[in-house]
Amino acid sequence: MAGQILSIAALLFSTFLMLVGGGLAGILLPLRAGLEGWSPTTIGWIGTTYALAFTAGCLIVPRLVRRVGHVRVFSVLLTLLSMSLLLHALVIESVAWMLFRAIAGFSLAGGYMIVESWLNERVTNDTRGMVFSIYMIVSMMGLLIGQYILPFGNPATQTLFIICALIYAAALIPTALSNAQSPKPLTQVSLDLKALYRRSPAAVVGSLIAGIIAGSWNFLAAIYGEQIGLSTLGIATMLATAMIGGAIFQYPLGRASDFVDRRYVMVVAGIIGLVLSTMMVLVHPGPGWTIYLLMFLFGSVLYPIYSLNVAHANDSADPSEFVEVSSGLLIVYGIGSMTGPQVAGRLMDAVGPSGFFITMAACFALYGAHALWRIQRRSLAIAADQKPDFQFQASEIQPTPETMQLDPRSEAVGQD
Known part of the structure; x- marks a missing residue:
């Protein structure tokens, strides 16, 4: 080792x-x-x-x-x-x-x-x-x-x-x-959005919404912190506590999804995100321990939702299709990331810093509601022992197609 x-x-x-x-x-x-x-x-x-x-x-x-x-x-x-x-x-x-x-x-x-x-x-x-x-x-x-x-x-x-x-x-x-030899050519992404949607509508729409949430957070969370009066140290701590919350809660959330229909966990994540975002709008916490506690809890659903989408899509995919499916979802996630800063930025201009969490509340509501709707539309009959395990991913790490190749769930098509 x-x-x-x-x-x-x-x-x-x-x-x-x-x-x-x-x-x-x-x-x-x-x-x-x-x-x-x-x-x-x-x-x-x-x-x-x-x-x-x-x-x-x-x-x-x-x-x-x-x-x-x-x-x-x-x-x-x-x-x-x-x-x-x-x-x-x-x-x-x-x-x-x-x-x-x-x-x-x-x-x-x-x-x-x-x-x-x-x-x-x-x-x-x-x-x-x-x-x-x-x-x-x-x-x-x-x-x-x-x-x-x-x-x-x-x-x-x-x-x-x-x-x-x-x-x-x-x-x-x-x-x-480094004396490392140059590896094989990089993974080339291809996207068949219709086929991807037919395979897993909940994962495709969920990845789009997760991208909107991530794009809003990555580029405007610091502005939110500044507008509510946090110092530079306070802003860094706010972002760090959300990241730590995501790292801690991602594993139990993911493991729970290994034993039930992952869409139920997506619904729960949507509800938690909606409740916490609404609290941020209503309580409007400023400097102090309250903001860090709420950010820690918010991180518990902020970061794992994209990984839930990938895991759900791969439940119905052959092992050899893992990289293709995950790469397709990555592009959908990227489209959402482009949209998020526009939506949240305009709302913050219109109503002030609370516009940031109004955006988050709406996105989490849509995320959970769509997963619930898909449960009603299509039942899944995948045994727990047939599902690939949920894989922990570090908070805020933007995935690439090569990340998917490195992911241990791709070992069925990896090299020996």
């Missing part, structure tokens, strides 16, 4: 540094945009371009790697990430930031895919689960640490932007010096 971990240590360190940079950028950029006086709708557009470019990266980067190789493409992508953060600091203009954030989204998608493909090349079916778990833990720790860099600087100055660019540049070093 120790030898297996040592053989992928450089790749995991690159992943860790990328996620540290991603965690810092994800909270720094919205806050700086807010300090510039940009509206939540404008900040939402920045989030939309990021999500659009991230999804496009999953489609385009495999073709680039096929042409010039993993190492060269990875070097270019990390360089673009560093440049994008420096450009944010140099040009303070909303339309320019949309372009710069799109560059980052495209580059991060490619960076994740290349590291994950290297990891996938190093695992066997016996070690896939261990490596996948370590990868998720390392990624989550990187995000948490990145978010907590924010209180050590001032978002109104260029210092944090430069630090973030340096972190992205440093992420190139471990992989560039």
